[in-house]
Amino acid sequence: MDLEAVAAISRLKYTYLRALDTKSWDEFAGTLLPDATASYGEHLSFDSRDALVEFMKSNLGPHTITEHHCGHPEIDVDGDTATGQWYLSDVVLIPAQGVALRGAAFYSDRYLRDEDGQWRIAHTGYERTYEAMMSLSDMPSFRLTSNRWAPESDSGNGAV
Template sequence: MDLEAVAAISRLKYAYLRALDTKCWDEFADTLLPDATANYGEHLAFESRDALVDFMKSNLGPQTITEHHCGHPEIDVDGDTATGRWYLSDTVLIPEHGMVLRGAAFYSDRYVRGPDGRWRIAHTGYERTYEAVMSLSDIPSFRLTSNRWAADTEPGKGDS
């Protein structure tokens, strides 16, 4: 087993998730090949890095807080290509719509090591094991006490 490649691919997946959650779109794009594809269930499929990044920028702006955790990697390396399976647990919080989504899924990825020696995602996607949506009004004690992007969306709100 190529443990160095497994470690580099793990780091790549973690960077993908961190960049997504922190809305660092240039870093997010850099985890993907230009012709990368993605499929996040029945209605979300993308045929290029640009299409995926544009969608994420448009739909996961400052009004949406996301938290993605991946673990239990199963990575198989074959020269300069690899596949990976990851367990995902995610939370999406949209205060302006008064909702929270919780879910879990299994990612299936393909990776390619480029001439520069860096691994990038050639394909990513997941199949949900569950997804649940709740209204924040159903959680009477809910109060958002910190939001990294609140200053961008709601003056006077944020860290308390």
């Protein structure tokens, strides 16, 4: 087993998730090959890095708070190609719409070692094991006390 490649691929996946949650779009794009594909469930797919990044920017911008965790990697390396299975647990908050989403899925990824020697994602996607949506108004004690993307006028007072 190529443990160095497994470690590099794990770091790549963690960077993908962190960049997504921190809305670091250039860094997020850097984890993907230009012709990378993605599929999230049966109704959401992309045929290029640019299409995927643009969708994420538009739909997971400052109005949406996300938290993605992946673990239990099963990574198989074959030279300059690899595949990976990951367990995903995620939370999405959309305060303005009063919505919270909680879910889990299994990612199936393909990776290529690029000409620069760096691993990048050639394909990523998942199939949900479950997804639950809740209205924040159904949780009377819910209060968002910190939000990195809240307008300055809202920061510090707990109201978002």
